[in-house]
Amino acid sequence: MPIDLLKFPNDLLREVFRLCDxxxxxxxxxxxxxxxxxxITLSERKNWKITYCGGNVITIWVDGSNYNFNQADxxxxxxxxxxxxxxxxxxxxxxxxxxxxxxIYLIDTLGIGSVKLMEIxxxxxxxxxxxxxxxxxxxxxxxxxVIGNVEEVQDVVNFMTTLSxxxxxxxxxxxxxxxxxxxxxxxxxxxxxSITDSSWFTIDQLLNCTSVWIELENSSFNNHDxxxxxxxxxxxxxxxxxxxxxxxxDLIDNRSPILEMNLxxxxxxxxxxxxxxxxxxxxxxxxxxxxxxxxIGWLKVDVGNWSELNFLIxxxxxxxxxxxxxxxxxxxxxxxx
Amino acid sequence: MSxxxxxxxxxxxxxxxxxxxxxxxxxxxxxFYYVHGKDKVVHKVSAGALQHSALIHGMISNLGYxxxxxxxxxxxxxxxxxxxxxxxxxxxxxxxGKPTPPEDTNLPKQKEKLFDLVLAVNYLEIKELLTYCCKxxxxxxxxKSPEEIREIWMIPTDAEDEAAEKEAKxxxxxxxxxxxxAAAGDAK
Numbered sequence: 001m002p003i004d005l006l007k008f009p010n011d012l013l014r015e016v017f018r019l020c021d022x023x024x025x026x027x028x029x030x031x032x033x034x035x036x037x038x039x040i041t042l043s044e045r046k047n048w049k050i051t052y053c054g055g056n057v058i059t060i061w062v063d064g065s066n067y068n069f070n071q072a073d074x075x076x077x078x079x080x081x082x083x084x085x086x087x088x089x090x091x092x093x094x095x096x097x098x099x100x101x102x103x104i105y106l107i108d109t110l111g112i113g114s115v116k117l118m119e120i121x122x123x124x125x126x127x128x129x130x131x132x133x134x135x136x137x138x139x140x141x142x143x144x145x146v147i148g149n150v151e152e153v154q155d156v157v158n159f160m161t162t163l164s165x166x167x168x169x170x171x172x173x174x175x176x177x178x179x180x181x182x183x184x185x186x187x188x189x190x191x192x193x194s195i196t197d198s199s200w201f202t203i204d205q206l207l208n209c210t211s212v213w214i215e216l217e218n219s220s221f222n223n224h225d226x227x228x229x230x231x232x233x234x235x236x237x238x239x240x241x242x243x244x245x246x247x248x249x250d251l252i253d254n255r256s257p258i259l260e261m262n263l264x265x266x267x268x269x270x271x272x273x274x275x276x277x278x279x280x281x282x283x284x285x286x287x288x289x290x291x292x293x294x295x296i297g298w299l300k301v302d303v304g305n306w307s308e309l310n311f312l313i314x315x316x317x318x319x320x321x322x323x324x325x326x327x328x329x330x331x332x333x334x335x336x337x
Numbered sequence: 338m339s340x341x342x343x344x345x346x347x348x349x350x351x352x353x354x355x356x357x358x359x360x361x362x363x364x365x366x367x368x369f370y371y372v373h374g375k376d377k378v379v380h381k382v383s384a385g386a387l388q389h390s391a392l393i394h395g396m397i398s399n400l401g402y403x404x405x406x407x408x409x410x411x412x413x414x415x416x417x418x419x420x421x422x423x424x425x426x427x428x429x430x431x432x433x434g435k436p437t438p439p440e441d442t443n444l445p446k447q448k449e450k451l452f453d454l455v456l457a458v459n460y461l462e463i464k465e466l467l468t469y470c471c472k473x474x475x476x477x478x479x480x481k482s483p484e485e486i487r488e489i490w491m492i493p494t495d496a497e498d499e500a501a502e503k504e505a506k507x508x509x510x511x512x513x514x515x516x517x518x519a520a521a522g523d524a525k
Contacts, residue, residue: 001449003474005490012459015467019475030483031492079482 043111054124252307371411376419391462
């Protein structure tokens with residue numbers, strides 16, 4: 001039995017649109033120009049999130065489900081759907097401007113409020129850069145941004161100006177090896193920063209970093225840099241958000257102390273302990289260090305083939321310090337042998 | 338519990354609910370009100386059931402009608418068909434004093450009446466029922482193609498919209514011309 005939807009007053013239409021899923025709203029917007037306009041005008045800003053990796057798929061996340069818009073190869077496949085319990089797929093015609101244009105169409109038409117993930121993967125920098133510029137202009141939140149280890153290094157270098165203007169709130173991951181003269185400054189730090197080739201990330205940046213979680217691999221930091229950072233951390237009032245730091249650097253060695261301790265820095269007493277945040281990101285056998293205000297941190301610095309500093313700031317609400325039973329068991333087995 | 342009456346109402350005063358032995362205070366007898374739709378069929382509904390409707394609840398909250406006064410002054414909803422009002426009253430009775438569960442099995446099923454039901458429920462401001470009805474409307478097109486959606490929701494194509502717009506303009510032009518001619522005739 002048909003129903004004359006457009007005769008509903010706008011408040012009712014708004015309610016119906018609110019209860020539609022992303023595929024329904026998208027298809028409605030394709031029914032006519034008038035419908036598309038109605039959808040744009042009446043779709044309220046939702047808690048839906050969108051993911052774009054520059055390719056031929058755009059995903060919208062609604063509560064626990066995801067809706068994937070795939071580029072169809074043939075017109076006969078348009079609007080073909082596969083609906084599952086959590087994952088849903090629909091083949092559609094992408095606009096002439098490709099995924100970037102579709103992305104903008106979807107956030108405008110469906111009233112999407114934030115971006116869950118954007119990622120630069122092979123061959124996608126142009127599309128991602130186009131969308132990123134618009135998101136930066138709109139000051140729209142991007143929860144997580146990932147730069148993959150792509151070949152178009154110079155394109156990514158050129159893109160970094162736009163990146164600095166983006167509102168990345170939760171995580172920034174970078175797997176790219178930048179050229180030696182590369183330099184980049186975050187205007188605002190996301191909650192977590194993880195960089196696999198971080199030789200460009202300076203000690204001044206680390207000292208100014210407001211992230212909660214920092215992971216830097218292939219860093220250019222030496223013992224002195226790490227000592228400077230930890231001495232700064234010890235002062236009352238510094239790094240209020242900071243919880244976890246992991247720095248891998250070939251320049252960490254046993255020639256000079258860090259926090260007046262010779263390297264390696266680790267707990268050599270028994271029992272062996274593990275310190276973790278809610279059971280994750282455990283540091284095995286760290287030593288306890290104390291900030292001037294009494295805050296406790298746990299520090300371990302390994303030297304050798306894999307020189308790495310691991311540092312965790314304890315919070316009684318989530319930090320677990322426990323004896324490592326597996327260590328004791330393995331000792332027992334060794335004794336028996 | 339309320340009852341539905343045909344024609345004019347002749348309901349007896351509500352019987353007080355039997356209080357459990359352990360209860361300390363006797364329960365206050367439930368008050369009833371009367372509503373009718375376009376067909377003038379009067380429905381007797383308890384104040385408890387009517388609480389679902391923000392509109393009616395607002396109307397009755399400070400009335401303090403006696404049973405006779407309520408019977409003599411049924412609320413007229415001339416813009417709502419009788420069968421639609423019956424559905425709404427039934428739903429309100431079934432959900433008196435309790436929230437609607439997420440999967441409500443006691444909801445109106447007649448899809449052919451959905452359009453009018455949505456408008457009535459929206460007018461009467463019954464939020465939970467409105468959400469359910471709108472969900473039903475939305476579900477009508479789940480998994481359908483744009484062409485099917487256009488049919489189910491009676492959405493004109495761009496060409497039909499343009500033709501209708503042209504027609505409207507033409508009609509407006511004719512009407513304006515007619516008015517001008519009439520004004521000129523009057524002037525003569």
